Every structure is written in C-alpha cells, then in structure tokens.
Amino acid sequence: xxxxxxxxxxxxxxxxxxxxxxxxxxxxxxxxxxxxxxxxxxxxxxxxxxxxxxxxxxxxxxxxxxxxxxxxxxxxxxxxxxxxxxxxxxxxxxxxxxxxxxxxxxxxxxxxxxxxxxxxxxxxxxxxxxxxxxxxxxxxxxxxxxxxxxxxxxxxxxxxxxxxxxxxxxxxxxxxxxxxxxxxxxxxxxxxxxxxxxxxxxxxxxxxxxxxxxxxxxxxxxxxxxxxxxxxxxxxxxxxxxxxxxxxxxxxxxxxxxxxxxxxxxxxxxxxxxxxxxxxxxxxxxxxxxxxxxxxxxxxxxxxxxxxxx
Numbered sequence: 001x002x003x004x005x006x007x008x009x010x011x012x013x014x015x016x017x018x019x020x021x022x023x024x025x026x027x028x029x030x031x032x033x034x035x036x037x038x039x040x041x042x043x044x045x046x047x048x049x050x051x052x053x054x055x056x057x058x059x060x061x062x063x064x065x066x067x068x069x070x071x072x073x074x075x076x077x078x079x080x081x082x083x084x085x086x087x088x089x090x091x092x093x094x095x096x097x098x099x100x101x102x103x104x105x106x107x108x109x110x111x112x113x114x115x116x117x118x119x120x121x122x123x124x125x126x127x128x129x130x131x132x133x134x135x136x137x138x139x140x141x142x143x144x145x146x147x148x149x150x151x152x153x154x155x156x157x158x159x160x161x162x163x164x165x166x167x168x169x170x171x172x173x174x175x176x177x178x179x180x181x182x183x184x185x186x187x188x189x190x191x192x193x194x195x196x197x198x199x200x201x202x203x204x205x206x207x208x209x210x211x212x213x214x215x216x217x218x219x220x221x222x223x224x225x226x227x228x229x230x231x232x233x234x235x236x237x238x239x240x241x242x243x244x245x246x247x248x249x250x251x252x253x254x255x256x257x258x259x260x261x262x263x264x265x266x267x268x269x270x271x272x273x274x275x276x277x278x279x280x281x282x283x284x285x286x287x288x289x290x291x292x293x294x295x296x297x298x299x300x301x302x303x304x305x306x307x308x309x310x
Contacts, residue, residue, distance in 0.1 A: 023059055023158075024058075024059060024060070024061045024250060024280045025059060025060055025061060025098050025099050025154065025158065025161075025162055026061045026063060026096055026097045026098050026099070026244070026245065026252045026278060026280060027054070027060045027061060027062050027063065027097055027098070027099040027100070027101065027154075028062070028063040028068055028091070028092070028095055028097040028099075028100050028101070029047050029050055029051050029054070029062065029063075029065075029100075029101045029102070030047065030068070030100065030101070030102040031043050031044050031047045031102075032044075032046045032047050032102065032103045032104055032105050032114070033102075033103070033104040033105070034104070034105055035104055035105070035106040035107065035108075036106055036107030036108055037107065038107030038112065038135050039105040039106060039107040039112070042105040042139060043104075043105055045139060046103075046105050046114055046139065046143055047102075048065075049139070049140055049143040049144070049147075050101065050116070050143050050146065050147055050150070051065070053143060053144055053147035053148075054101075054147050054150065054151060057151050059151075059154070059155060060099075060151075060154070061245070061247050061250060061252060061280060062247070063095055063096070063097055063245050064245070067095065067245060068095055071091075071094050071095045072091070072094075086124075089121045089122075089124055091121075092119075092121025092122075092278075093121065093254060093256075093276045093278075095244060095245070096244020096245055096252040096253065096254040096278050097121060097244075097278070098120065098121055098122055098161070098162050098278055099118060099119065099120060099121065099154065099161055099162065100118075100119045100121060101116055101117070101118055101119075101150060102116075102117050102119070103115045103116040103117050105139075107135055110134065110135045111132055111133070111134060111135060112132065112133055112134065112135050112137060112139070112142065113130055113131070113132045114130065114131050114132070114139075114142050114143060114146050115128065115129075115130045116128065116129045116130070116146055116149075116150050118150060118153055118154065118161065119161075120160065120161030120162055121278075122161075122162055122163040122278075123160060123161060123162070123163060125160045125161055127153055127157060127160070127161070129146060129149040129150055129153055130146070131143075131145045131146045131149065165294060166297075168211075168212075168215075168297075171212060171297060171300075171301060172212065172215045172216060174301065175212065175215075175216045175300075175301060175304060175305070176216050176217070178304075178305045179216055179217070179304065179305055179308060182308045183308075184216075184217045184218045184219065184308070185218070185231075185232035185233050185307060185308075186218070186219045186220075186221060186230060186231045186232045186233070187213055187218050187219070187220050187221070187231055187232070187233050187234075187235055187307075188220070188221050188222075188223055188227070188228045188230075188231035188233070188234050188235065188264070189206055189209050189210050189213065189220060189223065189235045189236075190206065190223040190234070190235070190236050190237075191203060191205045191206040191209060191235075191236065191237040191238065191239060191257070191259065191296070192237070192238045192239070193205050193206070193238070193239040193240065193241070193257075193292055194239075194240050194241075195240065195241045195242065195284075195285070195288045196240060196241070196242035196243070197242070197243070198284070198285065198288075202289070204289040204290075204292045204293045204296070205237065205239045205257055205292040205293065205295065205296035206296070207293075208292075208293045208296040208297050208300070209235065209237075209259075209296045209297075209299070209300050212297060212300045212301075212304070213300065213304065216304065218304070228264070229264075231264050232263070232264060232265075233261055233262065233263060233264060233270065233307055234261070234262050234264050235259060235260075235261045235303075236259070236260055236261075236262070237257060237258055237259035237260065237299075238257075238258055239255060239256060239257035239258070239292050239295060239296075240255065240256060241253050241254065241255035241287075241288035241289075241291050241292055242254060242255075242288075243284055244278065249282060250280050250281070250282065251280070251281065251282070251283065251284050251287055252278060252279070252280045252287065253278070253279055253280075253281070253284055253287035253288045253290075253291050254276065254277070254278045254291060255276070255277050255278075255279070255288060255291030255292045255294075255295050256274065256275070256276045256295070257274065257275050257276075257277075257292060257295035257296060257299060258272075258273075258274040259272070259273050259274070259296075259299050259303065260272045260273075261303060261306075261307060270306065270307060271303050271306045271307065273299045273302055273303050274299070275295040275296075275298045275299050276295070277291045277292075277294045277295045277298070278291065279291040279294065
C-alpha cells in the first residue's frame with residue numbers, strides 16, 4: 001500500500017510538472033542601454049537586478065547570461081539594449097527563448113527612467129513598460145518595480161508574445177474549412193529528423209504531418225519505392241532538434257523543420273516552407289519530439305491548402 005501511494009505521488013507530481021511546462025516561457029534578458037551622464041554604468045546592473053527579480057517568477061524560464069554570451073560569440077552576433085524585433089527573433093531561435101527583455105536606463109532632467117521592451121520571438125510583438133524616479137533614487141527599487149510590471153505584462157498578454165499551441169481537433173477543423181470540398185491528391189510523406197547528440201526513435205514530424213493529412217481527407221501512401229509511385233505529390237523534408245537550456249526539472253529544446261512538396265510526375269516544386277519552434281518539457285527527448293511535431297503541424301496548416309490551389 002505504501003509503495004502504491006509513493007508511486008501515485010510520483011505520477012501526480014510528474015503530471016503537475018508537465019502541466020506547468022505548458023505555461024512556462026523561456027526568457028532572456030539582455031543588457032540595458034545607458035542614456036545620459038547619470039545613467040553611466042547602470043545598464044548591466046539594471047539587467048542583472050531584473051534577472052534576479054524575475055527568477056522567482058514561476059512562469060518564466062530564464063536563460064543564464066553566460067549561455068547567451070556564448071551563443072552570440074559562436075554566431076558572431078552582438079546585441080545592445082536597443083535590439084530590434086528582427087534581431088530578437090533571430091537570437092531567440094538560437095538560444096531557445098520565446099521572450100526577450102531589453103531596454104534602457106535614461107537620466108534626464110534629474111530623473112531616472114528605466115524602460116523595458118518585451119519582445120515575443122515567435123510573434124515579433126513588442127510591448128513596453130517603464131518606471132521613473134529621482135536621479136538619486138535607488139536603482140534596485142526602481143528595477144524591482146519594473147520587474148513587477150514586466151511580470152504582469154507577460155502574464156496578462158502572453159497570447160500576444162507567444163504563439164498559441166492549437167489542439168489537433170482545432171487544426172483539423174480549420175484545415176477542413178480551408179480545403180473545402182476540393183478533390184485531394186494522393187500524398188507520399190517522407191520527413192527525416194534527428195536530435196543533435198542523441199539517437200532518434202520515432203519520426204515525430206512525419207507522423208504529425210501524416211496524421212493531419214489523413215484527418216483532412218488526403219490519401220497517404222507509404223514512403224516505399226513501389227507505393228510512392230502511386231502518389232500525386234511527394235512531401236519531403238528534414239528536421240532537427242537540439243538542447244537549448246535547462247532550469248530545475250524543465251528543459252527547453254529548439255527545433256527547425258524544412259519541407260517541400262513536388263509533383264511526382266513532373267518533379268515541379270509546388271510549395272516550400274520552414275518553421276522553427278521552442279518547447280519546454282520534463283525531458284530533452286520529449287521536448288525535442290514535441291518541438292518537431294509542432295513545427296510539422298504549423299507547416300501542414302500552411303502547405304496543405306496550397307496543394308489544392310495548383
């Protein structure tokens with residue numbers, strides 16, 4: 001009985017952690033820019049204080065500064081406190097962050113303003129918050145007030161910053177609506193995938209693409225030489241996933257998937273697409289599969305209607 005109770009407790013804890021992972025946002029904080037003589041030396045201090053204040057928030061999964069710096073050095077990139085949304089999207093994909101926080105410390109007219117820009121790397125949405133005080137006020141108190149505002153913005157407006165993961169039934173309904181009653185071609189789907197540094201088991205991207213295709217009325221034949229000749233359209237792709245960051249019981253993994261559709265008879269390219277995704281879960285393997293699965297689903301939503309338009 002005690003053993004059953006212990007096992008049940010472990011299972012419930014795991015379920016709670018998995019549920020929590022769905023609402024955790026990998027977040028990176030960059031050094032703040034400095035404006036005005038009175039703000040000199042405050043940029044890095046402000047971002048460090050903000051990191052410390054936000055690290056206690058259960059919904060945020062903060063990327064360590066050392067990891068950010070190492071990634072930027074590897075890709076020969078540099079960022080200031082005024083990083084733009086386009087650069088944020090690029091860097092977010094590299095470090096596995098869905099939200100970037102940057103900003104400025106500004107001294108003007110004997111006042112100190114601390115401004116934060118909150119950037120969604122999946123949506124390119126930019127939100128802002130600011131606090132101000134006297135030039136002689138404590139920077140730590142101002143940043144603490146800013147952290148509270150930033151946390152509230154991310155919680156209240158997460159849907160604007162982070163792409164919503166749609167349920168399979170929602171995707172299928174939306175696809176059926178977009179496809180209408182048009183005749184569906186026969187598909188052959190071949191998508192290779194790998195997880196950097198680990199053996200790959202089941203093909204998550206190919207499985208997801210096949211599932212959505214069949215659920216929306218497409219006939220899908222096996223990707224074997226003989227069966228493939230029965231297909232009207234070949235859908236081929238390659239994807240990979242790799243470890244991004246770990247914090248406590250959760251791990252963040254990023255994935256990239258590229259897919260093309262071609263007419264089997266003429267070899268004419270009908271459509272091409274690519275998608276980068278980031279997923280947080282309890283294990284690296286599950287997060288990697290989930291990231292590739294989500295990437296495949298998003299591409300299928302965009303690509304399948306195009307195959308009927310030809």
